[in-house]
Amino acid sequence: MSESYEGLEGYAPEADLGLGCGLPTEYARICEGDVVLDLGSGAGNDAFVARSEVGPTGKVIGVDFTPAMIQKARENAEKLGYNNVEFREGDIEQLPVSDNSVDVVISNCVLNLVPNKAKVFAEIMRVLRPGGHFSISDVVLLGQLPPKLQTAAELYAGCVSGALQRDAYLHLIEQAGFEQVKIEKQKSILIPDHILLEYLSEAELAALRQNPVGIFSITVFGRKPGGDTELFSRRMAKPQVSLRELNNLSGSCSPGSGCC
Numbered sequence: 001m002s003e004s005y006e007g008l009e010g011y012a013p014e015a016d017l018g019l020g021c022g023l024p025t026e027y028a029r030i031c032e033g034d035v036v037l038d039l040g041s042g043a044g045n046d047a048f049v050a051r052s053e054v055g056p057t058g059k060v061i062g063v064d065f066t067p068a069m070i071q072k073a074r075e076n077a078e079k080l081g082y083n084n085v086e087f088r089e090g091d092i093e094q095l096p097v098s099d100n101s102v103d104v105v106i107s108n109c110v111l112n113l114v115p116n117k118a119k120v121f122a123e124i125m126r127v128l129r130p131g132g133h134f135s136i137s138d139v140v141l142l143g144q145l146p147p148k149l150q151t152a153a154e155l156y157a158g159c160v161s162g163a164l165q166r167d168a169y170l171h172l173i174e175q176a177g178f179e180q181v182k183i184e185k186q187k188s189i190l191i192p193d194h195i196l197l198e199y200l201s202e203a204e205l206a207a208l209r210q211n212p213v214g215i216f217s218i219t220v221f222g223r224k225p226g227g228d229t230e231l232f233s234r235r236m237a238k239p240q241v242s243l244r245e246l247n248n249l250s251g252s253c254s255p256g257s258g259c260c
Helices: 045-054 067-080 117-127 153-157 166-175 202-210 229-236 243-248
Strands: 035-039 059-064 085-089 102-108 128-142 179-188 214-223
Touching: 035 045, 035 117, 045 059, 045 067, 045 085, 045 102, 059 067, 067 085, 102 117, 117 128, 117 166, 128 166, 128 229, 166 179, 166 214
Parallel strands: 035 059, 035 102, 059 085, 102 128
Antiparallel strands: 128 214, 179 214
């Protein structure tokens, strides 16, 4: 499910555990000087990418509930010489972050592992400044997983068995009070048959393929009401360069091509 970060500014391979399902910074519209909060920051992968965008005047805060991950992320930050990235141990259902103190919240395939997703979105609303926004990559469903898959630990760790229906996921966000909620990117996720057969019989797998469940990775955007609407409009007008476009750029350009 994870996407390649190769070629992305700020990417630190030692911090990439391959556990994500998208690139939330791709649509986060981070600006220089922002305070960015990364939920479920792991070893620091997305936090370090965000740091490259906030610049020296900005700050990135990563929150993770696993002490080992916090330690690993701090070691990575120290090794890389980053002094404006901070990692805090805590529960994203009860964030160790002050009210109205963050410009942008990002997260990568973490909310599906949290039992009370509504509480997480309420916490995101609390910590964002008025007019702040989030960009979250996560997994959603169209159709119901078979009961055996819903309880599969391996699929839960892969953010699949804990996934909500797509409409229910978006409804949770709107119920929390966010506006301008939209899916920025959606891609289909295929679970190989050999993994499914660890939990399903041949007949059950055949039935599933007859009535397939749509499993998708989405990157969703939402904004907290209030704030400077003109400033937000300028932020939204900021060009978004995808990783695919970055990878297609070469080190030189041709005369007349418009790149120089």
